[in-house]
Amino acid sequence: MQSLPPCPLCQADYSWQDGDNLNCPSCGHIWSLSDGESQPEQLVVRDANGNLLEDGDTVTVIKDLKVKGSSSTLKIGTRVKGIRLVEGDHNIDCKIDGFGPMKLKSEFVKRG
Numbered sequence: 001m002q003s004l005p006p007c008p009l010c011q012a013d014y015s016w017q018d019g020d021n022l023n024c025p026s027c028g029h030i031w032s033l034s035d036g037e038s039q040p041e042q043l044v045v046r047d048a049n050g051n052l053l054e055d056g057d058t059v060t061v062i063k064d065l066k067v068k069g070s071s072s073t074l075k076i077g078t079r080v081k082g083i084r085l086v087e088g089d090h091n092i093d094c095k096i097d098g099f100g101p102m103k104l105k106s107e108f109v110k111r112g
Contacts, residue, residue, distance in 0.1 A: 009029045045091050047111050058079060058081045082094070
């Protein structure tokens with residue numbers, strides 16, 4: 001019996017073959033058997049309105065947000081330039097004038 005490679009995204013060992021593709025039952029990732037080492041899919045992050053965000057975009061905060069570990073509040077309408085998309089719960093890394101480096105959730109921003 002042929003041993004199939006683990007999933008390139010979640011590293012689960014339970015991959016199964018369907019024709020020329022391999023499938024992961026843990027995370028649902030599908031990759032081609034001929035790829036060998038496949039590249040993980042590009043990170044997809046959407047704003048509060050469903051618009052696709054990309055690295056370097058400018059976004060606007062749509063809700064007053066309390067800054068954890070500080071007594072200050074990030075006000076609605078604050079523009080954030082040059083965002084960077086990351087994996088995780090807070091999927092936007094940025095630097096905000098007057099606040100410094102910060103992580104934001106994409107559900108509290110809109111593009112533009």
